[in-house]
Amino acid sequence: MSVLYALLFYVATVIFVVGMVMKIRQYWNTPAPLKIPTTPAPTTATGVVFRMAREVLVFESLFKSNRWIWIFGYLFHVGLALVTIRHLRYFIEDVPTIIMVMQPLGVAGGFMMIIGLIGLWTRRIVVERIRYITNPSDHLILLLLVMIGFSGMMMKFISHTDIVMLKTFILGLFGFSIHDLPLDFPLLVHLLLVATLMIIFPFSKLLHAPGIFFSPTRNQIDNPREQRHTAPWTRNLDKL
Amino acid sequence: MADFQVPEYREYPGAPIPLQEGATAHLKPFLAKPNHQEQLGFPGELVENWEEKAIAKMGDLLNRYRSLRVYMDACVKCGSCTDKCHYFQGTADPKNMPVARQDLMRSVYRRYFTLAGKYFPKLVGARDMTREVLDEWYSYFHQCSQCRRCSVFCPYGIDTAEISMAAREIMDSIGYGQKYCNEILGKLQTIGNNLGLPGKALESTLGEFEEEIEEDTGLPVKIPIDKVGADILLITPSADFFAEPHIDGLMGYAKVFHEAGVNWTLSSYASEAANFSMFIGSYDNLKVVAERIRKAALDLGVKRIIVGECGHAWRVAYSFWNTTAGIGSGGDEPYAQALQKQLDHNYPIPQHICEFIWDLIQKGKLRFDKSQTDWRTVTFHDSCNVARGSRMGNYPGGQFDIPRNVIKAVCNNYYDMDPDTIKEKTYCCGGGGGLLTDDLMEIRVKGALPRMEALNEVVKDHGVTHLAAICAICKAQFAKILPYYKFPMDMIVSTHQLVSEALVMTGSTQEEELDEE
Numbered sequence: 218m219s220v221l222y223a224l225l226f227y228v229a230t231v232i233f234v235v236g237m238v239m240k241i242r243q244y245w246n247t248p249a250p251l252k253i254p255t256t257p258a259p260t261t262a263t264g265v266v267f268r269m270a271r272e273v274l275v276f277e278s279l280f281k282s283n284r285w286i287w288i289f290g291y292l293f294h295v296g297l298a299l300v301t302i303r304h305l306r307y308f309i310e311d312v313p314t315i316i317m318v319m320q321p322l323g324v325a326g327g328f329m330m331i332i333g334l335i336g337l338w339t340r341r342i343v344v345e346r347i348r349y350i351t352n353p354s355d356h357l358i359l360l361l362l363v364m365i366g367f368s369g370m371m372m373k374f375i376s377h378t379d380i381v382m383l384k385t386f387i388l389g390l391f392g393f394s395i396h397d398l399p400l401d402f403p404l405l406v407h408l409l410l411v412a413t414l415m416i417i418f419p420f421s422k423l424l425h426a427p428g429i430f431f432s433p434t435r436n437q438i439d440n441p442r443e444q445r446h447t448a449p450w451t452r453n454l455d456k457l
Numbered sequence: 458m459a460d461f462q463v464p465e466y467r468e469y470p471g472a473p474i475p476l477q478e479g480a481t482a483h484l485k486p487f488l489a490k491p492n493h494q495e496q497l498g499f500p501g502e503l504v505e506n507w508e509e510k511a512i513a514k515m516g517d518l519l520n521r522y523r524s525l526r527v528y529m530d531a532c533v534k535c536g537s538c539t540d541k542c543h544y545f546q547g548t549a550d551p552k553n554m555p556v557a558r559q560d561l562m563r564s565v566y567r568r569y570f571t572l573a574g575k576y577f578p579k580l581v582g583a584r585d586m587t588r589e590v591l592d593e594w595y596s597y598f599h600q601c602s603q604c605r606r607c608s609v610f611c612p613y614g615i616d617t618a619e620i621s622m623a624a625r626e627i628m629d630s631i632g633y634g635q636k637y638c639n640e641i642l643g644k645l646q647t648i649g650n651n652l653g654l655p656g657k658a659l660e661s662t663l664g665e666f667e668e669e670i671e672e673d674t675g676l677p678v679k680i681p682i683d684k685v686g687a688d689i690l691l692i693t694p695s696a697d698f699f700a701e702p703h704i705d706g707l708m709g710y711a712k713v714f715h716e717a718g719v720n721w722t723l724s725s726y727a728s729e730a731a732n733f734s735m736f737i738g739s740y741d742n743l744k745v746v747a748e749r750i751r752k753a754a755l756d757l758g759v760k761r762i763i764v765g766e767c768g769h770a771w772r773v774a775y776s777f778w779n780t781t782a783g784i785g786s787g788g789d790e791p792y793a794q795a796l797q798k799q800l801d802h803n804y805p806i807p808q809h810i811c812e813f814i815w816d817l818i819q820k821g822k823l824r825f826d827k828s829q830t831d832w833r834t835v836t837f838h839d840s841c842n843v844a845r846g847s848r849m850g851n852y853p854g855g856q857f858d859i860p861r862n863v864i865k866a867v868c869n870n871y872y873d874m875d876p877d878t879i880k881e882k883t884y885c886c887g888g889g890g891g892l893l894t895d896d897l898m899e900i901r902v903k904g905a906l907p908r909m910e911a912l913n914e915v916v917k918d919h920g921v922t923h924l925a926a927i928c929a930i931c932k933a934q935f936a937k938i939l940p941y942y943k944f945p946m947d948m949i950v951s952t953h954q955l956v957s958e959a960l961v962m963t964g965s966t967q968e969e970e971l972d973e974e
């Protein structure tokens with residue numbers, strides 16, 4: 218079992234990393250030939266950095282649009298961030314104090330994540346407009362995330378797993394040596410689902426994460442009159 | 458008056474709208490004739506293996522436009538944009554929800570360009586490119602005015618306009634284009650304007666306007682055309698030469714130019730600011746049309762270029778002219794330099810007519826008699842393309858302030874509409890994006906609902922009598938649809954019509970009367 222899981226994580230990591238690198242490279246290499254920032258837009262690069270930061274850190278556009286989606290979406294993402302930070306202690310030999318101090322926050326994050334997800338899911342089922350645009354895959358991704366959250370919470374509150382053993386297993390993976398994994402059901406489910414998430418990431422709507430940084434309506438500077446903006450293929454069409 | 462029902466004002470415009478599947482599936486514009494298609498370099502009619510060709514074209518566009526590439530992938534179906542489109546609000550057809558409109562293409566994208574869609578089409582809602590899909594595309598991608606309201610509210614800035622432009626380009630490339638846009642673009646490229654008005658006809662029309670202004674002011678105000686050596690080239694939508702209330706705006710510009718004492722001209726070769734190439738997503742045509750203006754500027758030797766009141770034209774001029782034709786500043790390539798070294802970069806290039814006049818007003822160069830417009834109470838309609846696709850002045854949001862400042866400088870009675878319906882959240886008039894054609898009347902009327910509701914509110918609350926605009930399409934659309942909502946058609950006015958009404962020109966009869974009092 219330990220070997221199986223070790224392999225699973227190697228495969229998942231390779232798919233995730235290679236998939237994301239290829240996608241990001243594709244986004245990077247595709248030109249944005251025209252200036253299309255949604256105005257009013259910043260007129261300087263610093264301004265764009267701030268705009269992007271507001272989008273990524275507080276979901277500014279969503280906030281303007283729909284308070285419910287914002288609340289649930291924000292709860293989920295902040296929860297996820299806190300949980301991720303909490304998990305760092307399983308990956309680092311000598312855990313820095315800051316991560317230790319943040320452990321309880323990570324638990325709160327778990328609750329935020331699950332509440333957010335259930336809120337979003339409820340809206341997806343109850344609000345007719347959102348139900349209309351939903352595909353089966355949208356439900357499955359929610360199911361996956363909710364189950365990751367639940368299986369994780371189970372280990373915290375119901376059936377603890379041997380954390381020391383788990384950490385030995387994980388740190389072993391970095392050195393390509395396979396140690397025993399505690400064979401607890403919630404842990405095995407949790408790890409399986411996380412690996413699944415990593416595998417589907419580069420092939421699904423989860424690409425919104427890198428995508429937002431490449432969105433021309435958000436990342437372009439509003440200066441088309443001052444600076445001529447071109448792409449290689451548009452320059453090729455310029456004939457004197 | 459119509460063979461469809463004009464929507465009723467909603468009691469709570471924010472309340473959820475029960476979906477009516479297929480409510481406007483029957484609406485589609487006339488198909489372009491072979492000659493309309495061919496003159497733009499598209500196949501005359503639906504090509505044989507169009508399914509394959511369409512997919513190949515989609516692949517080509519995915520490689521050329523980062524917007525399309527990222528937007529196909531990034532949508533999480535959060536639903537934030539679903540109730541933001543005026544066409545959805547006016548029709549309740551779920552396919553008019555921005556994300557559902559994108560999904561018409563995204564479903565095909567997923568089928569042919571993603572692993573998930575290749576192997577699990579049902580799971581991710583992927584579809585083959587079939588006749589039904591094409592029909593849906595033709596219908597619903599012509600029920601999008603590319604106003605970008607949805608993109609304001611999307612957490613990733615997904616712009617449905619980019620997707621409907623790409624869809625139209627794909628349809629054009631397989632011989633399935635829209636008559637209205639393509640026919641007009643043909644006229645523009647052969648004659649010089651959307652109307653197909655030749656230079657001679659134009660000259661005589663302008664002569665009539667000159668007489669009218671002289672009668673009114675007692676001054677020999679000129680509207681020069683093809684004047685070599687002029688400093689300023691005015692590029693304005695050709696509707697300004699013949700339609701109401703556009704004409705009054707044009708006479709307004711002429712009076713302002715005269716009063717400012719500048720040396721300006723129109724061009725018969727480039728007698729059109731509109732550039733419908735944007736609506737059909739065709740970079741090639743966008744460039745061909747913009748290059749007419751480049752050529753006119755070079756031939757006439759002008760130093761500045763000013764653009765008249767038109768929404769999408771201002772977006773094209775402001776955002777795309779520099780890229781497509783080197784009309785602007787800061788271009789190093791020889792192609793851009795050829796024109797740019799002749800231009801005077803102390804002024805913005807291109808400059809919006811509202812920027813030009815606001816500058817004069819701030820310098821105290823114009824005199825107004827605001828009592829002349831006291832019989833009006835005015836509100837302002839932000840054109841979608843100006844609001845969300847361009848700028849005026851030197852700070853973000855200048856496009857909202859400058860036209861309002863100009864109106865307030867000439868009118869005492871001004872009120873804004875509901876803040877959720879103006880500025881960056883403005884609603885399209887309902888006729889933008891290549892929809893301003895009689896064969897799409899139903900969607901135009903229905904799509905105007907949110908704007909009409911907001912207008913109705915200020916009419917009731919503040920006694921607003923006139924709706925000012927800075928867009929040829931908005932003006933034509935409102936003149937047509939206001940009566941459907943029981944407003945008089947002459948409620949819509951040009952912004953420079955208001956300027957013209959209040960302007961007191963040096964040496965004019967108005968000045969004499971005013972100074973006698």
Ligand code: SF4
Pocket residue numbers: 541542543544553554555558600601602603604605606607608617618885
């Ligand atoms: S661009 Fe405008 S018309 Fe098109 S879907 Fe978005 S809101 Fe609707």
Ligand code: SF4
Pocket residue numbers: 531532533534535536537538539555556610611612613614615
């Ligand atoms: S707001 Fe953006 S991400 Fe959300 S459903 Fe609409 S297009 Fe998709």
